[in-house]
Amino acid sequence: MDKTRYNKFRQTREFLIRHSMLFLTLVSLSFAVVIGISLYYKSVPILDQQSLWALLTGESWKPLKGEFGFYSFIMGTLWVTGIAIIISLPLCLLAAIYLSEYAHPYVKKMVFPMIDVLAGIPPVVYGVWGILVVVPIISTSLAPHFVEFSTGYSVLAGGVVLAIMIIPLMISVFIEIFDALPGGLREASLSLGATNWQTIKKVVLRKSFPGLAAAVVLAISRAFGETIAVLMVCGNVSEVPHSVFDPAYPLPALIANNYGEMMSIPMYDAALMLSALLLFVIILAFNAISRLVLIRIERNFAL
Amino acid sequence: MRHIRIKRIEEKIFKALMIAATLAIVVSLFMIIVAIVKRGLPAMSWDMVSKIPSGGFYLGKEGGLLNAIVGSLYIVIGSISLGLAFSLPIVLYLNLYLPEKSRLAQFTRLSFDVLFGIPSIVYGAFGFTLMVYLGLRSSLLAGILTVTILIIPILIRSIDEVMRRVPKEMKDAALSLGATRSEIIKPILRQVAPGIVTAVLLSVGRGIGDAASVLFTAGYTDSIPTSLSQPVATLPLAIFFQLSSPIAEVQDRAYAAALILTFIVLILSVAARFYSRKFSKNKI
Numbered sequence: 001m002d003k004t005r006y007n008k009f010r011q012t013r014e015f016l017i018r019h020s021m022l023f024l025t026l027v028s029l030s031f032a033v034v035i036g037i038s039l040y041y042k043s044v045p046i047l048d049q050q051s052l053w054a055l056l057t058g059e060s061w062k063p064l065k066g067e068f069g070f071y072s073f074i075m076g077t078l079w080v081t082g083i084a085i086i087i088s089l090p091l092c093l094l095a096a097i098y099l100s101e102y103a104h105p106y107v108k109k110m111v112f113p114m115i116d117v118l119a120g121i122p123p124v125v126y127g128v129w130g131i132l133v134v135v136p137i138i139s140t141s142l143a144p145h146f147v148e149f150s151t152g153y154s155v156l157a158g159g160v161v162l163a164i165m166i167i168p169l170m171i172s173v174f175i176e177i178f179d180a181l182p183g184g185l186r187e188a189s190l191s192l193g194a195t196n197w198q199t200i201k202k203v204v205l206r207k208s209f210p211g212l213a214a215a216v217v218l219a220i221s222r223a224f225g226e227t228i229a230v231l232m233v234c235g236n237v238s239e240v241p242h243s244v245f246d247p248a249y250p251l252p253a254l255i256a257n258n259y260g261e262m263m264s265i266p267m268y269d270a271a272l273m274l275s276a277l278l279l280f281v282i283i284l285a286f287n288a289i290s291r292l293v294l295i296r297i298e299r300n301f302a303l
Numbered sequence: 304m305r306h307i308r309i310k311r312i313e314e315k316i317f318k319a320l321m322i323a324a325t326l327a328i329v330v331s332l333f334m335i336i337v338a339i340v341k342r343g344l345p346a347m348s349w350d351m352v353s354k355i356p357s358g359g360f361y362l363g364k365e366g367g368l369l370n371a372i373v374g375s376l377y378i379v380i381g382s383i384s385l386g387l388a389f390s391l392p393i394v395l396y397l398n399l400y401l402p403e404k405s406r407l408a409q410f411t412r413l414s415f416d417v418l419f420g421i422p423s424i425v426y427g428a429f430g431f432t433l434m435v436y437l438g439l440r441s442s443l444l445a446g447i448l449t450v451t452i453l454i455i456p457i458l459i460r461s462i463d464e465v466m467r468r469v470p471k472e473m474k475d476a477a478l479s480l481g482a483t484r485s486e487i488i489k490p491i492l493r494q495v496a497p498g499i500v501t502a503v504l505l506s507v508g509r510g511i512g513d514a515a516s517v518l519f520t521a522g523y524t525d526s527i528p529t530s531l532s533q534p535v536a537t538l539p540l541a542i543f544f545q546l547s548s549p550i551a552e553v554q555d556r557a558y559a560a561a562l563i564l565t566f567i568v569l570i571l572s573v574a575a576r577f578y579s580r581k582f583s584k585n586k587i
Contacts, residue, residue: 010483010486011483013483013485014483014484014485014486017485017488018396018400018484018485020392021392021393021395021396021400022396022400024389024392024393024396025392025393025396025397025407025411028389028393028411028414028415028455028459029410029411029414031414031418031452032414032417032418032421035421035425035426035429038429038432038433038436039425039428039429039432041432042432090324091324091327091328092324092328093324094317094320094321094323094324094325095321095324095325095327095328097321098318098321098322098324098325099325102318102321103325111325111328111329113572113576114328114329114332115328116572116575116576117332117568117569117572118328118331118332118335120505120508120509120512120568120569120571120572121335121512121565121568122508122511122512122513122514122539122564122565122568123512123513123514123515123539124512124514124539124542124543124561124564125335125339125512125542125561125564125565125568126335127542127543128339128342128542128546128557128558128561129334129335129338129339131546132338132339132342133334133338164331164335167328167331171328195310195311195313195314196314196318197313197314197317197318198310198313198314218420221420222420222422224422225420225421225422225423225424225425226422227422227423227424227514227515228514228515228518228539228543232543232546252422252424252515255424255427255428256424256427256515256518259431259518259519272428273428273432276424276425276428276429279422279424279425280421280425283420283421283422283425284417284421286420287416287417287420287421288413288417291413291416291417292413295409295413
């Protein structure tokens with residue numbers, strides 16, 4: 001009798017725990033939806049007034065006059081991200097190939113923790129480094145060769161800082177992809193007399209191309225959203241940059257810089273929330289696509 | 304023969320390039336740390352870590368960064384506890400209740416992978432709308448909530464990774480002896496405890512260093528908050544704000560704060576490494 005009552009209690013407890021866990025899981029899944037809806041809700045006022053297209057292509061940013069054109073900020077984001085990818089992609093690709101195909105386990109043991117540390121350094125510290133090292137180098141030794149004057153707070157500074165910041169993400173996803181590749185492919189190529197590098201060029205890189213592309217998209221979306229570090233070094237002038245020595249004003253920096261006054265000017269908060277919504281939607285889509293590609297690769301190779 | 308020679312030369316060139324790229328990455332890490340230490344160390348003093356700002360602090364007079372250090376600790380402790388309370392049940396549900404190929408489990412893992420990629424400024428903006436909606440002002444509570452949302456994906460992803468590696472036989476053995484699934488929670492948690500510690504250390508690192516999420520929500524203050532509804536200073540914001548000051552002494556403090564933050568993050572990273580090594584000895 002006692003035992004059946006105890007079992008009854010265990011079953012009820014099981015039921016309760018199971019369903020509260022399911023509930024929590026479902027709640028957490030609605031996170032993304034809630035974030036999207038609340039940002040949209042906040043940006044409705046400005047979308048009612050102007051079309052999204054007009055906002056995205058408008059060049060004039062004068063909140064006091066009610067002019068909110070995002071074009072120069074979008075261009076700022078694209079410039080900085082572009083530079084970051086151009087710098088970090090070849091570095092990461094070469095280093096990842098070396099670490100996964102050539103390096104002695106001992107080298108891996110030394111380098112992997114360092115990449116972890118690089119990933120752990122906070123954005124604001126990267127920003128400080130940018131101000132201490134990158135900006136002075138650009139303004140005193142690099143820029144004078146190309147343009148008449150640059151403060152150093154520029155697209156290039158933002159790009160360099162961002163490049164270092166996305167290296168850990170890119171390199172670790174690259175290495176994961178290379179490691180997932182079946183070893184038989186390499187051995188087949190090597191046994192036919194190909195050198196290591198030929199095998200990499202013609203087999204490893206070709207086979208893992210979709211994964212590499214997905215990793216780059218992941219890195220791009222990370223770069224899109226990076227705020228404080230970029231904000232500290234890229235100058236924040238709301239004009240479309242024309243060279244890498246011009247200052248830029250990426251979207252996240254716009255949001256972070258103006259949160260203080262946004263409540264006091266009409267439509268300002270709606271405009272800023274709209275830019276947060278834009279970032280959210282673009283990054284969500286980029287992430288979802290590249291994660292799906294990566295999951296599929298993992299599944300195919302696991303066979 | 305010539306063909307083979309070209310092959311060899313190409314091989315050598317690219318290998319050299321690869322080593323150079325790897326070295327460049329390692330060297331840039333050291334450059335960053337050296338730059339921070341070189342600039343921050345002269346600005347460090349005992350006052351920095353033991354005093355809160357006193358009158359005229361922002362004109363270069365006395366005081367330290369204790370408000371920001373303690374504030375960051377409060378935020379991190381709060382959001383880690385809240386985050387664990389959320390993420391442990393979710394990870395357990397994924398691994399204990401759902402079958403391996405379950406659609407819900409796959410979808411949940413994918414969503415947290417995606418949420419992990421959402422930038423903190425978006426979470427900050429979302430936290431801000433939430434705050435306005437609830438009628439809160441920038442406060443410790445709002446900061447904790449926002450950082451919690453930021454670190455939940457990290458906690459879930461990294462705890463899930465270790466929990467998936469728990470041998471299936473362990474679960475099967477317990478179930479076949481008549482245990483209910485919720486009764487296996489305890490032994491499984493004990494099994495993955497080092498993994499949880501690593502996940503927590505990772506999230507502390509992310510949470511303590513993130514500026515964009517607390518910028519909107521936690522505010523900034525010179526004192527140490529005594530309740531959840533007061534604003535709170537954080538280390539990243541202390542760096543960010545003081546660096547924009549024109550006064551050299553105030554800027555120095557930003558560099559000192561950057562040194563403190565880097566130091567904390569380095570220690571966390573070493574500790575996380577140590578724990579995960581202890582847990583899985585064969586991982587590189």
